[in-house]
Amino acid sequence: MLDVSCIYVNYNSATFTVAAIRSLLEKTNDTVVYEIIVVDNGSAYEDYELLKTSLEQLKSSAIKIYRSRINTGFGAGNMLGVNFASPSKYYAFINNDTLFTQENTLFDLKLFMDTTPDAGVCGPQMMSENGGRISSIDHHATPMRQLLKRDVLEWINPKKYPKRKKIYLHPVSCGYVPGSFMFVKASSFNQVGGLDTALFLYYEESDLCRRIATCLGEKTYHYPDQAYIHYQGKSTDKNINIKIEQKLSLLYLTKKHHGRLAHGFLLYFYTIKYLLTSPFSSKKRKLFTALLRGGSLNQSLRCKQVLQEK
Structure with a gap:
């Protein structure tokens, strides 16, 4: 059994993915036995070819690449x-727009998890490309959080x-850590059924950490002794469709964990909120329309994906 299976997902951003994996290889030594699984998630074929060729040039037997055509x-x-991962003690889900910045990150995270019996998930400190700290813990996406906001909950x-x-x-310990770098006990992940694939984008990490806590009684920890750079937003263009997707995911998660009344x-x-603001913004009108249609996942970006020819 391996120590860690590191999983990266690439979508039309091969240059970032290769840089991310190169940083992992450079900062990880033989104290941990690991593999790197790269999933190309329906990129344009030119980006996939660039990814495949560039990864081959790294000449690492630890890397395996697979392609989904959608x-x-x-x-x-x-x-x-x-x-596609080999049997492993831990999964490391790492965004492709990240960089390892310290030595032995995987070993340190593994050691922390090995010596913390109640830990199911942990995540290191997220840093900006300019070296600034980025908040690396969050509270579960509950109706209370949406209404009162995070600062009020922290005060109460x-x-x-x-x-x-x-x-x-x-x-x-915290509600959840960013999905840009989640280090998860594989047995716990498998026991709760892994990530919810109904979610196309957003809140997957909140949902996973909540289920691990609820079903298994295991905590999520922020681990500040290790850090990584996250080029936020480089792998996903921010536009109104992405904002709509975020709201659809939130509503789905609310129904899943809090019931129909809360949803x-x-x-x-x-x-009501976007009804009052939609007359002044075409983007908010589009969001309002999605909510008026029930805010269901049948409006998700997942339904608009096209199968790549090769």
């Missing part, structure tokens, strides 16, 4: 990687909702 989204893309119950903007010097309340709340 973009299945974040969760399903990573689950495809899990499907700091034990349950640790401050996101605080600089932590020691590991701290209906949140849908009503956002519909």
Whole structure:
């Protein structure tokens, strides 16, 4: 059994993916036995060819590449990687727009998990490309969080909702860590059924950490002794369709974990909110229309993906 299976998903960003994997290879030594699974998630064939050729030039037997001819989204893309992974003690789900910055990151995360019996997930400190710290913990996407906002929850119950903007010097348990780098106990991941592939983008990490906590009683930890760079937004263009996708995922997750009443309340709340602002913005009118249609996942970007010819 391997120590870690590292899973990357590429979508029309081969240059970032290759740089990310090169940084892992350069910063990881033989103290950990690992493999790198790369899933091309329906990229244009030219990007896939660039990815494949560039990875071959790295000359590492640890790298395996697989191609899906259709973009299945974040969760399903990573689950495809899990499907091809060797038996491993841990999965490391790492965004392709990241860079390792410290030595032995995988070994340190493994050691922390090995010596922390109640840990199911952990994640290192996220940094910007300019070296600034980025909040690396978050609270679950509940109706309460959407209405009261994070700062209020942190003020009301700091034990349950640790401050996101605080600089932590020691590991701290939290709701969930960013999906840009999640280090997960494989047995726990498999036991709860992995990532929810109904979600095309957003909230997959919140959903996973919640299920691991609820079903297995295992915690998610922020591990500040290791850090990585995340080029935020480089792998996903920000536009109104992405914002709509975020709301659709939130509504789906609300129904899944909090029931129809909470889902209906949140849908009503956002519909009224964007009704009042939509006359002044064509983008918000598009979002309002999606909510008016019920905010269901049948409007997801998943339904608009096209099968690549090769």
